[in-house]
Amino acid sequence: MSGGDVWEVGDAYEAYVGRWSRLVAARFVSGLGQEPGLRWLDVGRGTGALSAAIPAPARVVGVDPSLGFIRNGRDVVNGDGTALPFGSAAFDVVVSGLALNFMPDPAAGAGEMARVARDGATVAAYVWDYGDGMQMMRHFWDAAAQVDPAAAEGDELKRFPICRPEPLRELWAGAGLRDVTTGVIEIPTVFADFDDYWTPFLGGQGAAPAYAARLAEPAREAIRQTLRDRLGGGPIELTAAAWTVRGVKC
Known part of the structure; x- marks a missing residue:
């Protein structure tokens, strides 16, 4: 992954x-019909949220570059999304959730x-809308x-920049x-x-937590206090949005 993630x-x-x-995964799979x-x-199977949303009796194979994630699943292959370890025309449906933008070459990933x-x-x-759509992250980075x-x-x-409709x-x-x-797809995050x-x-998992882990404690505490002042004590009702893209293999 890039950027210290x-x-x-x-x-x-x-x-x-x-x-x-x-x-998001459940809504995404349902929408594919x-x-x-x-x-x-x-x-980019990760912890398997998307795979778990796919209804039986489908056969689901996952691929992920993280050894830490693939230890937690069956039918999971350690591999790179830009050089998939499978033959051509091997699958009926090919999906990716929240992973495309972390590939070193997203165009190569889409091609694969x-x-x-x-x-x-x-x-x-699908990928997160890192603008105003993914509010929990937007608040963090604005405070940071x-x-x-x-x-x-x-x-x-x-x-x-690919995490927008037109680039996708x-x-x-x-x-x-x-x-x-x-x-x-928009969901509540309460x-x-x-x-x-x-x-x-x-x-420590993901871009914002990895950044927070690298900070000295005074800076981290200043961000925490800025967020606390902005969001209050709770409950904190936000939303998260993900952009989706789909097409058909010719």
Whole structure:
């Protein structure tokens, strides 16, 4: 992963965004409208939120570069999304959740997803809306920038320009997919209190927690207090949005 991101510890990831990504995954899979019994590939499987949302009796294979994540699942292969270890036309549905932007070459990743899909197969993905849509992260980075101007270098909004509808559409079209469409999934993210919001940022998993882990304690505490003043004690009712893209293998 790029930019100092850390993706190895499933429990810490679950507390940070895993609990929310499961809600997005369920909506995403339902929206694809695929028939049962197909062969699915989940690229960038992570902790398995997307794979778990795929209904039986489909066969689901996952691929992920993180050894820490693949230890927690069956039918999971350690591999790179930009060089998938599968033959061409091997899957009926190829999907990726919250991983495309972390690939060193997203265009190569999209091309590989198209390559391993059979003719007529659906190829689809989703990524967080790192602008105003993913509010828990947006609040963090805005507060961090107030304390540390250098924080902007870690902000996913700046780092991942592909996480918008038009760049995603262009990525899919560039991979040779047809009937390309984009959309958005929005879910509630309700935190019981401020600690429920803040503590996951101390787990080291993901861009914002990795940045927070590198800070000296006074700077980290200044960010915490800025957020506490802004969000209050709770409950904290926010929303998270993910951009989706889908196409059909020609």
